[in-house]
Amino acid sequence: MRQPSEQRRRLLQAGLAAPLISTLPVIAHAAVRPNAHVLPIPATIQQAAAQYFGEPLTAVMTSSSIALKVPSIAENGAVVPVTVMGDSGIVTELAVFVEKNRQPLAGICRLHNRTDLNVGFRLKLSRTSDVYVIAKTADGLIGERQAVKVTIGCMGG
Amino acid sequence: MSVNYTVRNSLKFRIGDEERGQVFKALIKHPMETGLRRDRRTNAFVPADYIRDLSVHVDNQLCFALVWNENVSKNPFLTFAFSPPIHEGQTIRVAWTDNLDRTMAHETVIKFSPQGFFAFDGQGDGQPEVTETVKVVPLSKKDQPACDKQVSD
Numbered sequence: 001m002r003q004p005s006e007q008r009r010r011l012l013q014a015g016l017a018a019p020l021i022s023t024l025p026v027i028a029h030a031a032v033r034p035n036a037h038v039l040p041i042p043a044t045i046q047q048a049a050a051q052y053f054g055e056p057l058t059a060v061m062t063s064s065s066i067a068l069k070v071p072s073i074a075e076n077g078a079v080v081p082v083t084v085m086g087d088s089g090i091v092t093e094l095a096v097f098v099e100k101n102r103q104p105l106a107g108i109c110r111l112h113n114r115t116d117l118n119v120g121f122r123l124k125l126s127r128t129s130d131v132y133v134i135a136k137t138a139d140g141l142i143g144e145r146q147a148v149k150v151t152i153g154c155m156g157g
Numbered sequence: 158m159s160v161n162y163t164v165r166n167s168l169k170f171r172i173g174d175e176e177r178g179q180v181f182k183a184l185i186k187h188p189m190e191t192g193l194r195r196d197r198r199t200n201a202f203v204p205a206d207y208i209r210d211l212s213v214h215v216d217n218q219l220c221f222a223l224v225w226n227e228n229v230s231k232n233p234f235l236t237f238a239f240s241p242p243i244h245e246g247q248t249i250r251v252a253w254t255d256n257l258d259r260t261m262a263h264e265t266v267i268k269f270s271p272q273g274f275f276a277f278d279g280q281g282d283g284q285p286e287v288t289e290t291v292k293v294v295p296l297s298k299k300d301q302p303a304c305d306k307q308v309s310d
Binding site: 078079080081083085088098101102103104105106107108109110111112113114115116118119120121122123124 | 177178180189191193215218219220221222223224225226227228229230231233234235236237238239240241243
């Protein structure tokens with residue numbers, strides 16, 4: 001069809017004209033560093049915590065304040081539902097990472113007055129990897145991780 | 158609050174009571190391109206096009222702020238819980254901006270249906286979503302994406 005391909009050509013032209021480094025706009029409500037997108041990609045969860053939150057992790061994997069719910073075998077790697085549940089009185093902010101994606105950071109949630117910590121969305125996984133969540137509490141950072149196997153629908157090509 | 162993403166029915170959300178409290182569920186129609194996918198015909202990268210930040214305000218007070226990037230699925234789904242629950246007559250505003258600087262916002266007053274939930278089923282006007290019809294050609298063995306083929310390990 002003529003119309004979609006013209007639109008695609010225009011999109012491609014716009015994409016080439018876009019700046020090479022995309023910078024995260026400064027959001028007044030995010031306590032995570034505003035230049036999160038241009039920082040180098042962290043290799044481990046410790047580096048991720050240090051980069052995005054500026055603090056080392058105090059407790060990894062065993063923490064009763066947050067629970068990470070993600071399927072251990074994902075039917076479709078392009079749509080992997082992740083839910084983070086926990087005590088919103090303790091946790092103010094959380095960041096979800098997918099370890100082996102090109103850009104590990106998947107999302108940052110900041111909770112304000114009316115919301116409970118019961119947040120879910122869907123991720124794209126490029127291959128079998130770990131999904132982890134780092135939450136910021138008053139006492140420091142806590143993390144939780146879960147391995148997800150992906151069999152079909154991987155991102156990339 | 159300028160809106161320049163005009164795909165029809167691009168936002169649907171529902172506020173209802175579940176066991177975990179009063180739950181907000183939203184489904185947004187958005188391509189969420191990673192920028193790593195190649196167009197099958199031209200072999201050029203499809204440019205990145207994803208929602209970057211999303212915010213939910215109740216009565217002009219920021220309730221929930223989300224920063225996403227290309228790792229979130231196409232047509233993103235979002236859910237969270239309100240506590241204390243929202244009551245009728247409050248105004249809820251959902252707004253998002255994507256990396257190509259398009260914005261979408263919708264503000265509405267809550268009115269619960271007799272069944273006890275509030276549903277907003279999208280804006281009726283706007284352009285229809287462009288869906289490309291490409292003839293699907295099966296990939297040859299060497300072009301298949303590198304996924305783990307074994308399930309049990």
